[in-house]
Amino acid sequence: MSGTVVVGAGLAAAHVVATLREEGDDQPVTLVGDEPVRPYERPPLSKGYLQGATPRDEVFVHPEDWYAEHDVETRFGTTATAVDREARTVALSDGGVLGYDHLVIATGSSPRTLDVPGADLDGVRTLRRLADSDLLRGDLDARSRLVIVGGGWIGLEVAAAARSAGCDVTVLEYAAQPLLRVLGPQLAAHFAALHRAHGVDLRTGVGVEAFDGAAGRVTGVRVGGELVPADVVLVGVGAAPNVGLAVAAGLAADARGIVVDERLRTADPAVLAAGDVALAHNTALGHGLRVEHWDNAIRQGALAARSILGQDAVHDWQPYFYTDQYDLGMEYVGFADADDDVVVRGDPAGSELVAFWLRDGRVRAAMNVNVWDVNDRLRALVGRRIPPERLADESVPLAEL
Numbered sequence: 001m002s003g004t005v006v007v008g009a010g011l012a013a014a015h016v017v018a019t020l021r022e023e024g025d026d027q028p029v030t031l032v033g034d035e036p037v038r039p040y041e042r043p044p045l046s047k048g049y050l051q052g053a054t055p056r057d058e059v060f061v062h063p064e065d066w067y068a069e070h071d072v073e074t075r076f077g078t079t080a081t082a083v084d085r086e087a088r089t090v091a092l093s094d095g096g097v098l099g100y101d102h103l104v105i106a107t108g109s110s111p112r113t114l115d116v117p118g119a120d121l122d123g124v125r126t127l128r129r130l131a132d133s134d135l136l137r138g139d140l141d142a143r144s145r146l147v148i149v150g151g152g153w154i155g156l157e158v159a160a161a162a163r164s165a166g167c168d169v170t171v172l173e174y175a176a177q178p179l180l181r182v183l184g185p186q187l188a189a190h191f192a193a194l195h196r197a198h199g200v201d202l203r204t205g206v207g208v209e210a211f212d213g214a215a216g217r218v219t220g221v222r223v224g225g226e227l228v229p230a231d232v233v234l235v236g237v238g239a240a241p242n243v244g245l246a247v248a249a250g251l252a253a254d255a256r257g258i259v260v261d262e263r264l265r266t267a268d269p270a271v272l273a274a275g276d277v278a279l280a281h282n283t284a285l286g287h288g289l290r291v292e293h294w295d296n297a298i299r300q301g302a303l304a305a306r307s308i309l310g311q312d313a314v315h316d317w318q319p320y321f322y323t324d325q326y327d328l329g330m331e332y333v334g335f336a337d338a339d340d341d342v343v344v345r346g347d348p349a350g351s352e353l354v355a356f357w358l359r360d361g362r363v364r365a366a367m368n369v370n371v372w373d374v375n376d377r378l379r380a381l382v383g384r385r386i387p388p389e390r391l392a393d394e395s396v397p398l399a400e401l
C-alpha cells in the first residue's frame, strides 16, 4: 500500500487530494498535517473570522466527514519529520512511517519574525493559523491599542478589522508607502489614504528598534527614538517558505522555495511541491515564481494531482489575488514590477477604479477596486499591447479593449 502522501494539510494539500479523487484515482491517499484540524482557508483569519462575522465552520475546505467518505487517510496533528527518497518513505513525529509512490510537499510558509529586543514578549503576535486569529480576536476591543509592524496585505487587513472593532491602530512600515513593492507609488498611496481616512496612524519609512514590556507583556514599540504605546503588537513582515523537509531530503530548495518545473515536479519524479512553498516554473511568464496566494494554492493543488495522474496540464496561468479592507474590495491579476508604467481608469483618488501596469506598451497586470465581474476580462488583457489612452478612456468598454 503506497499511493500518494501529501505533507502539509493546508489549502493546496486539500486540493491535491480532492482532485485525485475527482479524477478517479483509487490509489491510497494520506494527508499529513501538523495542525490539529482539517484543511482550512486562511483569508478569513485576517478578515471576517477575525471580526467574528465568519463562523468557524465556514473556514474549512471540506466538511469533517469528507475525508473518510473519499477514502483519504488523515494524520492531523502529526509532523512529517524526514523524507527518505531512496526508500520512498516519510517519517512522522508519532513514530510512524508512510511509504509513497508520489509525495507532494505542500508545507506552506511561516511568518517572519523580527530579531529585535523584546520580540518574545507576550502580546507580540504573528498571524498564520486559526489559533493565532483566535488570540488576536481576543485582543481587539475598543480599549486596546494595536501596533502593526508591516504595511503588507495581512497588516492592512488586520488594521481594517481592528479599526472596525474600535481599536486604536498604528501601522509602522519600513518603506516609504505600504504595499509599495507590489503596487508602486501611485496605487500604494491609494491604500495609505484609505487607512488614514479610517483613523489609522500610518507611519512610513520607520524601522522598529525594540519592543518594551512590563511583567513579560509588551507595552510599546520603539521606533525612530520614540515609544509607541501598545497593548498588543502584530508583526506582519512577510512569510518564509517551509522548505526544511525538502532541503534535508537533498532536493533543490532554499529561502526562495522548492524548485519545481511547470508540472510541479522536483528533479525526483516521485516528489512534487505545491502552494506557498513551491518555486514553480510559470510558462506564461517564462520564469520560476513562488506565489503566496489563495488562488495559487487551489490551482497548484489541482495541478499536482493532474501531474501525478499523467495528465497534460501545466503551470500556465497569471497569478491572482484579492483583498478586502473596510468597504474596499480588490482583485489583482498578473505579475508586474513596482516601477512599471501605471494607467488608471477612473478617478485615482476615488473608491472605484481599474489600474493597469505596463512595460514597453504591454499590459503586465491589472487590478479592479470596487468594480466587479471584470477580472476575467482583465486577465484576458494581460500580455496585450493596448495604447494607454484607450486603457484610461472610460468611454471605451473593457470588453472592447
Ligand SMILES: Cc1cc2nc3c(=O)[nH]c(=O)nc-3n(C[C@H](O)[C@H](O)[C@H](O)COP(=O)(O)OP(=O)(O)OC[C@H]3O[C@@H](n4cnc5c(N)ncnc54)[C@H](O)[C@@H]3O)c2cc1C
Pocket (backbone or CB within 6 Å): 007, 008, 009, 010, 011, 012, 013, 032, 033, 034, 035, 041, 042, 043, 044, 045, 046, 078, 079, 080, 081, 106, 107, 108, 109, 127, 128, 129, 154, 242, 245, 274, 275, 276, 277, 291, 292, 293, 294, 295, 297, 320, 321, 322, 323, 324
Ligand atoms: C491571515 C492570512 C490572510 C490571507 N489572505 C489572503 C487573501 O486575502 N488573498 C489571497 O490571495 N491569499 C491570502 N492569504 C494567503 C493564502 O492563505 C495562502 O497562500 C495559502 O494558505 C497557501 O496554502 P498552502 O496550502 O500552500 O499553505 P498553508 O495554507 O500554509 O498550509 C500548509 C500546512 O502545512 C503544515 N506543515 C508545514 N510543515 C509541515 C510538516 N513538516 N509536517 C506536517 N505539516 C506541515 C503547516 O502547518 C500548514 O498547516 C492569506 C494568508 C494568511 C495567513
